[in-house]
Amino acid sequence: MITLYHRPRTRSSRFLWLLEELGAPYQVKLTTTLSPDGTGARDAANPHPHGKVPAIMDSDDGTVVFESPAIVLYLTDKFPTAGIGPAIGDKDRGAYLSWLAYYTGVFEPSFMSKFMNVEVPVGSAGWVSVEKMMPTIIETLSNGPYLLGDRFSGADVLYSTTFALFANTPVKQESPVIEAYVKRALARPAYARAQAREDG
Amino acid sequence: MITLYHSPQTRSSSIVWLLEELGVPYGTKHVTFRRVDGTGARDPVNPHPHGKVPALTDGGDTLFESSAIALYLTDKYRATWMGPAAGEAGRDAYLSWLAYRPGVLEPALILRRLGTPHVQGMMGWAEANEVEEVLNAHLAARDYFLGDRFSAVDILLGGGIHFMLMARMMSETEVLKAYAARVTARPAFARMMAA
Incomplete structure (x- = not known):
């Protein structure tokens, strides 16, 4: 339990x-x-x-x-x-681990830096600015529809809810790809x- | 064959250290990237x-982010124990502390250095002084993050603590100093430094 x-x-x-x-x-x-x-x-x-x-x-x-x-x-x-969640040995395991780690090491600090108006120090911080990060995520989801391609995963639970949370905040991302992604994920029973x- | 995309004296050095501990064959590809002083450029490879x-690439797998790479390698190459397997005792602490390095230690200490105030409850990490308290309390009670055994957490989080102490981004305490000395005394650390 x-x-x-x-x-x-x-x-x-x-x-x-x-x-x-x-x-x-x-x-x-x-x-x-x-x-x-x-x-x-x-x-x-x-x-x-x-x-x-x-x-x-x-x-x-x-x-x-x-x-x-x-x-x-x-x-x-x-x-x-x-x-x-792709198991150890699955062809998607590497991408799954990478996107999970990226969530905590890049995605969250990136948005928080924007929210706090902090300029992300290039090369010394482990993350990048939202402006650099979003094209990567949008490109991945454009090929998607999920982070791992056509396969919904535990990583989407983290990313889609965070985008949903930002919907009415100053860090909202205007992107039809993101909007469709959030809608698709949150429509799950x-x-x-x-x-x-x-x-x- | 494992290929590590690497630049000496950067975060990728931790993965060299881990690969040396694992004793698996690997190649490194030195790449340039944009540095803090504005020099250097992205390498398209x-x-x-x-x-x-x-x-890191390995066969058909491509990985980014240190904690993901460490977990992938220690799950796949198990001839040398560098962390508990799924289902093995200690897996909970292993996953948690691996995530703590990028998710808590780094943003907390870097934003403190930048003078950014901590916003309790909104930021996914903790206030830097509290991070130091937790790490000191944890390591005062054991030799390594997982207890008696050295694991990849001691490379990622331990290597991070070693670096943060050297960069004076963390307060030096007897506990952290002794811990950093313990982990950096390993032969694989010396091989990484010499590489």
Whole structure:
């Protein structure tokens, strides 16, 4: 049984979606985290080293996984029957690992840099500016329709929800390719099931 | 055959270190990329989407991003243990700490150096001082990130800590100093430096 440490409408929400996609047995443990406005508090029961969400605990063996790409990979490797995580040895495994790592190492810091008006230092930061990053993603999804081609994967759960989150913010990306991608991904039945469990 | 797209004294050096630890045959292709001082240019042979290093090809597989490359290599080449396999004890910590290097350590410390304020709850990483606290507490209790055994996490995250200490982007503590000395004492680290 997987326990998801979850705070509604945060980065942990999409893990409800992933767990629904996988058909994995899971329970939701609602937790609190510190908010940008200074409200909220860390929950001592949350095993994440910084008290953030998401984190998961697997009661089969007491394992704890934190950081979104690590959780996606752990879960898609553990529950392979849904076919949304290429296994070790699969021809798509390299691309899958790369896009998962890119999400946390490039995609997130890139958007956050734009949001904070930080000029990304070329060559010393591991990420690039949004202006350099987006053509790569748009090109990949144009050939797609998913990051791995015609195959929906756990990586799409991370990217599509992030684009959806930006829809009404200053970092929104005007792109018909991205709009169609988000619509396609979020139309999946498992996404609707996850929304029904958003509040626990 | 493994080909590493590499530039000496950059992030791709970690992958040289890992390949030396694994003891697998590999080739390196030295590529240029745009440097912080504006010199250098993208090399069109480099398959990295932004022309950065490292990137790696192996048979029909192409990978970019250090943590992805490390995981791919340690899952595929298992004659030398450099990390728990899927289903093996410790896989949870292995995946989590591998993701922590690009997702938390790097953005937290680089943005601190740039003077960017941390926005709690919005940024996917933690405030830099808190990152230092977590790393010190974790390593005070064990020799390596996964406990008694050296793994690829100690190359990526450990190598990152070593570099951040040298660049004075992290506060030097006895714990981190001893840890960095421990991991950089490995023969494969010396072979990477000499390469």
